[in-house]
Amino acid sequence: MNKQEIILANQQYLFPSVFHYYKEPLVVARAKDQYVWDIDGNQYLDFFGGIVTISVGHCNETVNRKVHEQMDKLQHVSTVFANEPQAALAKRIAGITPGGKLTKSFFTNSGTEANETAFVTARCYTGNHEIVALRHSYHGRSAVAMAATGNSSWRLGGAAPSGFVHAINANCYRCPFGLTYPSCNVRCARDLDEMIRTSTAGRIAGFIAEPIQGVGGFITPPKEYFEIIHGIVKKYGGVFISDEVQTGWGRTGGKWFGIEQWGVEPDIITSAKSLGNGAPVGLTVARPEIADAMKGLTISTFGGNPVTATQAKAVIDYIDEHKLSINAAETGAYLRAKLEEMKAKHPIIGDVRGMGLLQGVELVEDRETKAPAAAATNALLEASRENGLMIGKGGTWGNVIRISPPMNISKSDVDDFALRFETSLKRVTQTQMAGVR
Ligand SMILES: Cc1ncc(COP(=O)(O)O)c(C=O)c1O
Numbered sequence: 001m002n003k004q005e006i007i008l009a010n011q012q013y014l015f016p017s018v019f020h021y022y023k024e025p026l027v028v029a030r031a032k033d034q035y036v037w038d039i040d041g042n043q044y045l046d047f048f049g050g051i052v053t054i055s056v057g058h059c060n061e062t063v064n065r066k067v068h069e070q071m072d073k074l075q076h077v078s079t080v081f082a083n084e085p086q087a088a089l090a091k092r093i094a095g096i097t098p099g100g101k102l103t104k105s106f107f108t109n110s111g112t113e114a115n116e117t118a119f120v121t122a123r124c125y126t127g128n129h130e131i132v133a134l135r136h137s138y139h140g141r142s143a144v145a146m147a148a149t150g151n152s153s154w155r156l157g158g159a160a161p162s163g164f165v166h167a168i169n170a171n172c173y174r175c176p177f178g179l180t181y182p183s184c185n186v187r188c189a190r191d192l193d194e195m196i197r198t199s200t201a202g203r204i205a206g207f208i209a210e211p212i213q214g215v216g217g218f219i220t221p222p223k224e225y226f227e228i229i230h231g232i233v234k235k236y237g238g239v240f241i242s243d244e245v246q247t248g249w250g251r252t253g254g255k256w257f258g259i260e261q262w263g264v265e266p267d268i269i270t271s272a273k274s275l276g277n278g279a280p281v282g283l284t285v286a287r288p289e290i291a292d293a294m295k296g297l298t299i300s301t302f303g304g305n306p307v308t309a310t311q312a313k314a315v316i317d318y319i320d321e322h323k324l325s326i327n328a329a330e331t332g333a334y335l336r337a338k339l340e341e342m343k344a345k346h347p348i349i350g351d352v353r354g355m356g357l358l359q360g361v362e363l364v365e366d367r368e369t370k371a372p373a374a375a376a377t378n379a380l381l382e383a384s385r386e387n388g389l390m391i392g393k394g395g396t397w398g399n400v401i402r403i404s405p406p407m408n409i410s411k412s413d414v415d416d417f418a419l420r421f422e423t424s425l426k427r428v429t430q431t432q433m434a435g436v437r
Helices: 003-013 061-073 084-094 111-126 143-148 187-199 225-235 258-262 306-321 324-345 374-386 411-436
Strands: 028-032 035-038 043-046 104-108 131-134 164-167 206-209 239-243 268-271 282-286 349-355 358-363 392-394 400-403
Touching: 043 411, 061 306, 084 104, 084 282, 084 306, 104 111, 111 143, 111 206, 111 239, 111 268, 111 282, 131 187, 164 187, 187 225, 206 225, 225 239, 225 258, 306 324, 324 349, 324 358, 324 411, 358 374, 374 392, 374 400, 374 411
Parallel strands: 131 164, 131 206, 206 239, 239 268
Antiparallel strands: 028 035, 035 043, 104 282, 268 282, 349 358, 358 400, 392 400
């Protein structure tokens, strides 16, 4: 198929909800390491990594060699048969979870399924039903995961399943209480106590949160937030679920999991994306006593698939051997400094936030009113594309640029990014000013 045929077939044969970035969809033909090529042969520097998924570079040779070997040996058995890749992956993960305390895994195909599994596990373990999630969160696209999601744009289909309530998230740039950190005394976290007492049955099955809200626009809480939340969750009998679909595997820098940045030991971790570097794998890993509470029959046809399990373990080994979480911290700090420099020069940048190689740039029309600059964000995506750069978008108002390159990039890639990004930013602001004149 040529480009036009692909675009046309997309329109004719896919649900319209399968939306694409850009006015004209970017038809991707191939990718290698930090680069992507479109069907016309144009090269792009990929600073979004699929959607925060390419952890060790596109088509990583070391990983792919192991996958090809496995593909020729054993491709499928399902969870009802034991196989080495699944067992080896579970053992590897048990060795790196916070405090070494989450030792039992259940594998599925996506982040959505990983969260579904966590909710069922929490309910089986506690005997309670209600789950507290956060406003502005994203937890997946199934009926139940949409009910957990705290953003109306991503909750399709009307009535959502019961059993979810949404607590206040921490967003110091747009404080829900209009307060200022630290004099606020982290009221957003403390509010959870009254929220559980007034909006639930008083005992909860669990609490789920992303250590940094991804789709929400890389919203990064103050350091005390999750510690306070954790205490309240325990007080009301819940398990603490850390949704590490975007923050896992070293991306936040120096730690395997984002929640470790906040000094909290979760009861369950869910993940996907960067764990597979593109392979469809979902992980729910729990403390053994919690995992053991999920008794009875359940099955995942493709869960623990030998090929994807091989890929996931190869990715973890690669991250470990190449110290990529250290690189995420160091190169991430270098990237952050570049973004802060740009913020000092360009008033359209209202906020820069994130950790490691997970950095967000919030665009505003006016720094005083903080009116979200959604149109400029779209224009910046388009301009970046023209300058050979792929970046992501997020935020409840669609005004946050999401930057999440592969974790094995170098500082020279950041220099390349910064040049392309700032050139694009200047183009957008100049066009805006021309419009005003
Ligand atoms: C934090 C978080 N949880 C869950 C999901 C759902 O994962 P998937 O798209 O693999 O189902 C996503 C996807 O973006 C996510 O960002």
